[in-house]
Amino acid sequence: MDARKSSVSCEIDFDKKGRQVSFLRLLYSDNKHAYGMIPVPIAVIANGEGPTIMLTGGTNGDQYEGQLILRRMIHDLDPKLVNGRIIIMPALNYAAVLDGVRISPLDDGNMNRIFPGEAGGSPTLTTAHFVDSKIFPLCDAVMDLHSGGTMSRYMPCVYLCKVNDPDLMARKLAMAEAFGASLTVVVGATATSASVDLGAANGHGVTSISTELGGAAGASPRTLEIGTTGIYRVLRHLGILQPDSANDSNPKTRFVAFGNKPGGNMVYAPVSGLFEPYCVLGETVKEDQVVGCIHPRDDPSRAPVEPVFPSGGMIVAVRVPAIVKRGDYLFTTANDISRDEIR
Amino acid sequence: MDARRATISCDVEFEKQGRQISFLRLMYPDHVHDAGIIPIPIAVFSNGKGPTILLTAGTHGDEHEGQIILRRLLQDIDLDAISGRVIVMPALNYPAVLANNVISPLDDGNMNRVFPGEENGSPTSVIAHFVDSVIFPLCDAAIDIHSAGTRGRWIPCAYLCKGKDADLNRKKLAMTDAFGAPLTVVVGATGSSGSVDRAGADRHGISTISLELGGGEINPETLALGTDGVNRVLRHLGILGGDTSAPPQTRYVAFGDTAGSNQVFISASGLFEPYFTLGNAVKEGQAAGCIHSLEDVTQPTVEPTFPSDGIIVRRLTYAIVKRGNYYFTTAKEISRDEII
Numbered sequence: 001m002d003a004r005k006s007s008v009s010c011e012i013d014f015d016k017k018g019r020q021v022s023f024l025r026l027l028y029s030d031n032k033h034a035y036g037m038i039p040v041p042i043a044v045i046a047n048g049e050g051p052t053i054m055l056t057g058g059t060n061g062d063q064y065e066g067q068l069i070l071r072r073m074i075h076d077l078d079p080k081l082v083n084g085r086i087i088i089m090p091a092l093n094y095a096a097v098l099d100g101v102r103i104s105p106l107d108d109g110n111m112n113r114i115f116p117g118e119a120g121g122s123p124t125l126t127t128a129h130f131v132d133s134k135i136f137p138l139c140d141a142v143m144d145l146h147s148g149g150t151m152s153r154y155m156p157c158v159y160l161c162k163v164n165d166p167d168l169m170a171r172k173l174a175m176a177e178a179f180g181a182s183l184t185v186v187v188g189a190t191a192t193s194a195s196v197d198l199g200a201a202n203g204h205g206v207t208s209i210s211t212e213l214g215g216a217a218g219a220s221p222r223t224l225e226i227g228t229t230g231i232y233r234v235l236r237h238l239g240i241l242q243p244d245s246a247n248d249s250n251p252k253t254r255f256v257a258f259g260n261k262p263g264g265n266m267v268y269a270p271v272s273g274l275f276e277p278y279c280v281l282g283e284t285v286k287e288d289q290v291v292g293c294i295h296p297r298d299d300p301s302r303a304p305v306e307p308v309f310p311s312g313g314m315i316v317a318v319r320v321p322a323i324v325k326r327g328d329y330l331f332t333t334a335n336d337i338s339r340d341e342i343r
Numbered sequence: 344m345d346a347r348r349a350t351i352s353c354d355v356e357f358e359k360q361g362r363q364i365s366f367l368r369l370m371y372p373d374h375v376h377d378a379g380i381i382p383i384p385i386a387v388f389s390n391g392k393g394p395t396i397l398l399t400a401g402t403h404g405d406e407h408e409g410q411i412i413l414r415r416l417l418q419d420i421d422l423d424a425i426s427g428r429v430i431v432m433p434a435l436n437y438p439a440v441l442a443n444n445v446i447s448p449l450d451d452g453n454m455n456r457v458f459p460g461e462e463n464g465s466p467t468s469v470i471a472h473f474v475d476s477v478i479f480p481l482c483d484a485a486i487d488i489h490s491a492g493t494r495g496r497w498i499p500c501a502y503l504c505k506g507k508d509a510d511l512n513r514k515k516l517a518m519t520d521a522f523g524a525p526l527t528v529v530v531g532a533t534g535s536s537g538s539v540d541r542a543g544a545d546r547h548g549i550s551t552i553s554l555e556l557g558g559g560e561i562n563p564e565t566l567a568l569g570t571d572g573v574n575r576v577l578r579h580l581g582i583l584g585g586d587t588s589a590p591p592q593t594r595y596v597a598f599g600d601t602a603g604s605n606q607v608f609i610s611a612s613g614l615f616e617p618y619f620t621l622g623n624a625v626k627e628g629q630a631a632g633c634i635h636s637l638e639d640v641t642q643p644t645v646e647p648t649f650p651s652d653g654i655i656v657r658r659l660t661y662a663i664v665k666r667g668n669y670y671f672t673t674a675k676e677i678s679r680d681e682i683i
Contacts, residue, residue: 021640064614064663067662068616071614071616098637098638216559217663218662219615220617221617221618221620276411276415276561278563280564295414297434297441298384298441300364300417300418301417304418322407322411322561323407
């Protein structure tokens with residue numbers, strides 16, 4: 001049991017029309033935050049009678065593409081053009097966002113592992129609990145925006161996590177196709193509902209997808225554009241925004257999945273050192289192909305080590321920092337699957 | 344004056360023919376290193392008669408491309424193919440390399456600011472002094488390999504730092520042309536000789552260049568560009584024989600003369616949304632990106648602008664910015680005729 005106790009309140013009126021930009025008041029009486037509150041940003045843009053979507057970024061604090069895209073959307077979205085409700089939390093794990101780190105500095109909580117959270121628990125748990133108990137019940141759809149963070153870079157992609165309910169799965173697939181990333185990673189069904197995505201889908205039957213939009217603790221105009229256009233396509237797909245005749249067809253996506261062999265789609269560093277990659281993101285590699293070379297950092301007279309890919313596939317994520325420790329992942333690969341295999 | 348005292352010794356024989364891979368013994372009797380040495384990697388490959396070149400990387404510890412390229416070269420070099428001598432130091436500021444930091448954790452020394460160093464000074468200045476007093480006098484040429492470190496990225500480029508000697512400038516220009524980077528940044532003469540590059544040239548009359556080979560994420564393309572360029576320089580100098588086909592054409596650029604006129608100044612801390620990236624041509628007054636408040640999403644955003652026209656040659660890659668950061672560096676194209 002965690003001894004840390006916090007609570008959340010919110011003065012947003014979720015039923016009100018128009019644009020509200022405010023914050024959750026997270027109360028956590030530690031050495032720094034007693035007699036104050038932690039203001040977790042939230043915006044609601046509502047008009048008409050259409051469906052509700054929640055958009056989240058900063059679920060992991062060092063993933064910036066989603067944080068930037070959603071901050072811009074809060075300012076740019078015109079409530080008059082909305083038919084329904086868009087709830088935006090651009091810095092879901094706000095304490096982690098402020099520190100530019102993956103997990104919360106307040107309780108070491110990883111927001112994407114602790115749904116449905118806990119009322120009165122530690123800060124990350126109470127934030128998750130608020131979302132799970134107050135926001136998800138309002139939603140028809142949820143999109144959680146991730147990227148590779150400080151350690152990784154991903155091919156910009158949608159993560160489509162499979163669920164057992166075939167109707168829900170069909171809606172999730174339609175939403176992933178509406179986003180239209182060049183790549184959609186299909187992840188097998190699990191019993192867990194600990195992530196934002198599966199907390200919404202398995203916990204509440206909400207149509208949810210997540211994205212991986214780049215990484216390396218930064219953002220580029222290209223990844224921001226891919227994310228923004230994908231979200232707007234999803235909003236039009238759900239009927240929250242009007243169809244746009246210039247952009248009414250979704251770009252075709254390529255479906256991939258990870259193999260079943262445990263660890264078979266990851267290359268791990270067998271020794272510590274300085275990593276020289278031989279391969280790049282998006283490249284197709286073969287089983288036993290050399291991935292790169294780990295040079296000893298201290299003694300260059302020692303021979304470097306060349307790990308190999310445990311299975312063939314397309315590289316969908318790469319490690320960013322050049323210095324590696326034994327056990328660190330270097331590359332993630334995935335294999336093409338057909339759309340028919342997804343259900 | 345710095346109270347830290349270190350000494351250095353070396354069992355490499357610079358006049359011996361053949362392959363030697365060893366280390367400088369840096370002695371620094373602090374709490375951690377009193378009963379040992381700090382082994383700074385050095386390799387010497389010597390065969391026949393010909394010029395001597397010093398190749399250095401890890402001058403800043405968090406700049407990894409050169410460290411990888413030189414470690415690889417040290418494993419792969421064919422001694423029989425050499426006419427002359429190649430001295431390789433892939434981790435020049437070794438304590439900074441191990442700490443993955445720009446400067447040394449032992450004395451906060453920036454290896455590219457302390458030349459010519461000091462004989463019994465702090466660790467960084469003692470290493471610099473060894474290079475300046477023992478190695479540079481043996482050299483005809485030197486290449487010091489940098490990058491933008493872990494938080495930024497350069498268009499891969501050669502730095503041509505001009506000195507007062509026109510003949511030496513011509514030799515340096517021939518060397519950057521042989522390297523054949525996509526860009527060559529030409530920098531005017533200064534009074535300082537604190538860097539590896541300027542100490543080699545200004546103090547010893549050696550033909551030196553330095554490189555900025557990317558940064559941020561390591562990619563095979565940049566490593567290949569650096570390795571190919573270094574090999575072309577070795578052929579240009581006659582240290583390696585073989586193919587002397589024309590190097591890729593480089594573009595020459597220079598910075599403006601006014602301080603900060605080529606830098607996008609971040610006026611507020613926050614989360615930065617870039618509108619441009621490396622290689623883009625930009626205009627004076629154009630918005631470079633948008634600074635969002637990390638804390639308060641209702642705050643108006645700030646759009647810093649480019650202070651002058653140019654090409655973006657360097658950018659930061661981290662999204663979190665602090666007031667005072669230079670997010671983008673731009674440069675203007677110049678003709679080759681303007682250089683000397």
